[in-house]
Amino acid sequence: MSLRGNPLKIIDITVMSAEGLFERKGRVALNVLGILIGCAAVTGLISVADGMNNQVRDQLAVIGTNTLFVVPEEAEDAASTLSATQILNQEGISWRDREIIESTSGVTLISEISSGMGSFTVKGDSYDVTVLGVGDYFLDINQDVKMEEGRFFLRGDKAVVFIGRNIAYPSNKDEQVVAVGDRIKLEVRVKGEEKEITLRVVGILEEHGTMFGLNVDDAIAIPFRTYDQLYEQGGSCAIVQAYIEDTDRMAEVETELENGLGEDYFVVSPDAAIDVQKQVTGTIQAVLGGIAAISMFVAGIGIVNTMAISVSERTKEIGTMKAIGAKSTDILFMFLSEALYTGLIGGVVGSSVGFILGKLVGNFIGLPVEISLLLGFATVMFALITSLVSGASPAWRAAKMNPVEALRKE
Numbered sequence: 237m238s239l240r241g242n243p244l245k246i247i248d249i250t251v252m253s254a255e256g257l258f259e260r261k262g263r264v265a266l267n268v269l270g271i272l273i274g275c276a277a278v279t280g281l282i283s284v285a286d287g288m289n290n291q292v293r294d295q296l297a298v299i300g301t302n303t304l305f306v307v308p309e310e311a312e313d314a315a316s317t318l319s320a321t322q323i324l325n326q327e328g329i330s331w332r333d334r335e336i337i338e339s340t341s342g343v344t345l346i347s348e349i350s351s352g353m354g355s356f357t358v359k360g361d362s363y364d365v366t367v368l369g370v371g372d373y374f375l376d377i378n379q380d381v382k383m384e385e386g387r388f389f390l391r392g393d394k395a396v397v398f399i400g401r402n403i404a405y406p407s408n409k410d411e412q413v414v415a416v417g418d419r420i421k422l423e424v425r426v427k428g429e430e431k432e433i434t435l436r437v438v439g440i441l442e443e444h445g446t447m448f449g450l451n452v453d454d455a456i457a458i459p460f461r462t463y464d465q466l467y468e469q470g471g472s473c474a475i476v477q478a479y480i481e482d483t484d485r486m487a488e489v490e491t492e493l494e495n496g497l498g499e500d501y502f503v504v505s506p507d508a509a510i511d512v513q514k515q516v517t518g519t520i521q522a523v524l525g526g527i528a529a530i531s532m533f534v535a536g537i538g539i540v541n542t543m544a545i546s547v548s549e550r551t552k553e554i555g556t557m558k559a560i561g562a563k564s565t566d567i568l569f570m571f572l573s574e575a576l577y578t579g580l581i582g583g584v585v586g587s588s589v590g591f592i593l594g595k596l597v598g599n600f601i602g603l604p605v606e607i608s609l610l611l612g613f614a615t616v617m618f619a620l621i622t623s624l625v626s627g628a629s630p631a632w633r634a635a636k637m638n639p640v641e642a643l644r645k646e
Contacts, residue, residue, distance in 0.1 A: 267538045268582040271619050275586025276593065277527050278615045283594040285520045287605040291446070302483055303377060304490055305504040306337055306476040306497065329501070331471040336496050337478055342489035344481040347371035347378075348460040348473035351450065354424040356435075358414055365403065366455040367422065369463025369473070377479045381452065386416040386439030389459050396462075397422070398439035400453040416440060422456075426468050433466055446602065536626035568635035575627025576620055583619030587612040 308328030329348075338346050348371040355364045375381055375388045389396060397420065404414045414420065416437055423432045435458065444452040464471060480489050486505065493503045557567065591607050598605030 264578060267578050268585070270534050270538050271579060271582025271623065272586035272589065274527075274529075275583050275615045275619055276590035278525070278618075279587045279590030279611055280592075280594040280597075281520075281590070282525075282611065283591060283605050283608060284597055284603065286608070287594075287598055287603045290606065291604060302480050302486075303506065304478045304480065304486070304493065306478060306493065306501055307474075307504060309500050309502060329473050329476050333497060333501070334473070334476055337476055337493060340478075340489060340492050340496055342480050342482060342485045342492070343478045345373040345376055345479040347374045347376075347477045347479075348475075349374070349477065350460070350463060350467070350469065350474045351455075352424060352463070352467050354422050356420045356422045356456070358418060358420045361413070363403070363406075366450060367424070367463070368450075368455050368457040369460040369467070369469075370457050371460050371477075373479070374457070374477075377477050378447070381444055381447070382442045383439045384442040386437070388439060393438070393459055394462050395433060395435050396438045397435040397456050397458050398441060399437060399456045400441050400451070401443045402451075402453040403456060404440045414440075422458075422466075424466060426466070431466060433462075451602070536622050540626050540630060564635040567637070568631050571631035571634050572624060572627055575623045575631065578627075579620040579623025580616070582623075583616035586619070587615045590615075 306329065334346065334348065337343060348369065350369040352367050352369075353364070354367045355362055357363075372389065372391060375383075383398070384401065386398065388398065399414060405412055414437055416439065418437045419434055420437065421432055421434050423430060425431075441452065446452070458466075460473065463469070464473075478489070478493070480486055490503050490505060494501075497503075591612065594605045595607075597603070
């Protein structure tokens with residue numbers, strides 16, 4: 237049947253475009269791969285960065301807007317190179333400075349926090365462990381940390397400990413290893429000397445997760461006074477949490493603490509910590525966006541090259557289609573459809589691969605990575621636009637081709 241005078245139907249254009257891609261599947265696969273890499277970089281890595289933001293925000297939200305952190309100036313200077321564990325290992329806030337913090341107007345409660353390494357022995361087995369030294373009001377301030385069994389410290393307690401859930405129920409054991417009432421022997425190395433202390437387990441925490449950059453489930457905690465003597469801290473601690481009951485006074489109390497403590501310390505609010513985290517992840521996302529843009533640019537060049545070759549190889553076919561009635565717009569839409577197919581396949585597959593890789597990385601490092609359908613949709617649209625723009629010039633050249641000259645070409 238002659239097509240003269242009748243434009244091709246959309247279904248015909250769609251089928252012919254798909255057939256054209258299948259005939260050149262090798263070159264098309266390379267174009268799809270380029271787009272796939274760019275989309276995977278966008279969805280996978282940005283979803284991981286968003287997961288970092290969400291985790292920090294959730295942790296600080298759980299701590300609450302009532303808490304300020306006082307940290308030595310040395311820790312602020314070293315924050316870019318030290319991990320959270322190393323910062324908690326620092327010394328610096330003396331008992332006199334803690335008295336200033338505690339007596340500051342508006343401060344309701346304070347809690348010391350320090351961290352060290354050690355190993356404990358129970359029932360003949362030895363385990364490496366992170367040891368926290370915490371103040372009397374640690375659980376009052378950090379209300380998200382809850383006891384599953386037992387109790388917190390009493391003021392007169394010394395050789396006692398509460399433990400994270402993974403300490404009591406290790407993943408490589410079929411049964412509970414440590415129970416409330418058990419005694420564990422903690423061994424630490426301080427200033428080149430081995431020291432040990434026997435501790436009675438008074439509590440087991442509920443499963444909690446990360447806090448201050450540490451996995452609380454894999455840690456044990458002892459009263460700060462005991463920690464201070466064991467690790468020979470000289471009365472100093474790494475961080476002080478200050479709880480302000482009246483949230484309207486947060487800014488006022490923060491200023492008073494800064495003035496009272498001087499330049500040796502800096503005070504961090506949850507909002508400030510979130511802002512810093514956003515700046516860090518924002519930089520990461522910008523770099524990832526650049527990587528994705530370069531990948532998309534390379535893929536776009538590949539599409540231009542592939543479609544230009546396709547136009548050259550199919551010159552006679554184009555001439556024949558025009559001779560039997562196909563319009564220039566039909567040819568244009570056919571080639572643009574091929575470009576859109578490339579972008580659609582690369583975008584959908586790439587976004588999916590990126591999310592899968594993001595989840596795998598998140599599970600490996602213990603980061604909650606959420607799948608954002610909006611991010612996936614935006615990434616696919618970006619891939620489609622890139623493909624459409626890249627294929628526009630070859631498609632336009634094919635549409636404007638003279639049918640007589642096209643049919644003469646061998």
